[in-house]
Amino acid sequence: MNTVDVQAAIRRYAGARMYGAVTTERWLRLPSPDGEALLQLATELRLGENQLRDLWDWAEEIGERDQLTLSRVLSAQPIAAVRTGHLGRNDKLKVIKAVLRRLRFPQLVAVEDRLADLVRTLQLPRNVRISLPEQLEGDQLRIEITADSVAAWRAAASALLAASDTPAGAELFALLGEAP
């Protein structure tokens, strides 16, 4: 598409989805290839304004950091793989968001991955659930036990007690406290 066609298509899409003027104007100010790349993504995933803005902000910040255009970020291999895959719209959106988050916050995600590995290492029974603080903005784990019997309760407590003595348990709290 040429620039005029891209701008007309953006206006049509944004108008049909009732996007705010600020977002639409920001979109129209993009270089044409970037605006078109964003339009393709928005159309494929039928993105509402907030959904588009979330993905766009992260993609833009990745591009700024890595000296890439928005269209290059949105067509990068891990994102392209999801876009051409066979997932449904909601799953695609979820996975693309996760991929972009991984690219945008590499250090944070690496720590989250390590924490998830450590939790798995503890081999806790299925009725024990460990949750990490959102965005790791805290140093407390949330530990939940669900039990339908005293035996299940006791088994969970025993497993938790044993896990608390392992190196993985210690590393969990060390990592929550400070970046490696």
Added chain:
Amino acid sequence: MATRAEPLVAGHWWRVNRESMTLSPGQYWLPDSVWIERGEEQSALARRLRARLPNTPTQVTDELLAAEPHDFGAGKRRLVVQRHQGSFLHHCPAGTTGMVCCNYLVVNFASNCPFDCSYCFLQDYLSNNPATKVFTNVADGLAEIDGVLRAHPERAFRIGTGELTDSLALDHLTDLSCELVPFFAERANAVLELKTKSDCIDNLLHLDPKERVVVSWSVNAASIIAAEEAGTIPLEARLTAAARVQAAGYKVGLHFDPLIAHDDWETGYRDAIDAIFRRLETQRIAWVSLGSLRMTARLKAAIKARPQRGPLLTSELVPGPDGKERVWRGLRVKMYRQMLEWLRQVDDRMPLYICMEPAGVWEKVFGAVPADREVAQRLVAGLG
């Protein structure tokens, strides 16, 4: 007190240095135009400004709203002289729910700042009234402060003028420090902090602070100053000024705020600490604060609209419980602890604190959480 018989020569370094990003020491900010609120033309401040800026277009206005330019950059080139309405003294907004508070009070004798730091919250906070303002009724502000200090003789107050402006960047025009320093020098239960990125210290050198005035510099890694603090002077020039005020009897404060997680931040901040303590006496340091970059959604939008951007928006910022984005907590703690270690290697008695952080971060960094008012009491007590 320093007086200037000769009018200042209009230099407009502001425009020149938006390209070079630096300001040579000794060149101070001058406005493009001055607007004076009708009724304030004969105030001491208005008369002083007219004498010092004889060649700057000046007009008297009945309508202060008309004096507000439409964009933030223009606001930094226009000086509005007006009477302040309402209270001068406020609690520092850093005392947000959930954050450890150092009971800092701010007093606003001016609004907006001639510098153009990319991360500055004023881009958001003053977006609707961006003119650089100086207030004529300083005596009212001092009376208000006096009332509070007298009402609470048992408390130790830290009061700063650097929330909505740089405390000293306009002092060559206003002589405000010549009113503030003698006032606080006679107060037993308060300390004034003048916070700056400038070297406008001439007035201070002729005043006796009697240990009741701290002159503080915002400091950062050299690469951050060059990339993000347009119009300010380099670290070395700030340190030259800081060494001079130390020699003149002032204690100096240092604010590593905002700490920015940029590539090789360890080297940048280690070098800054080395440079600082090659020049300054540690025994004459009042306090050092550390604060991570904090970002509201509106500030982020303002930064994105700037033509040039450094590494601010590409560091790993995530929203916290107060809605502001900061570098994620584990990295913040790592940066604070590393800075603390370096600073304690210089002198382990230097008073240190962190700004706008929850109790959990204080605990990780210092091993303890101070009680309410404890931080302020400790910092003021250390001034001796």
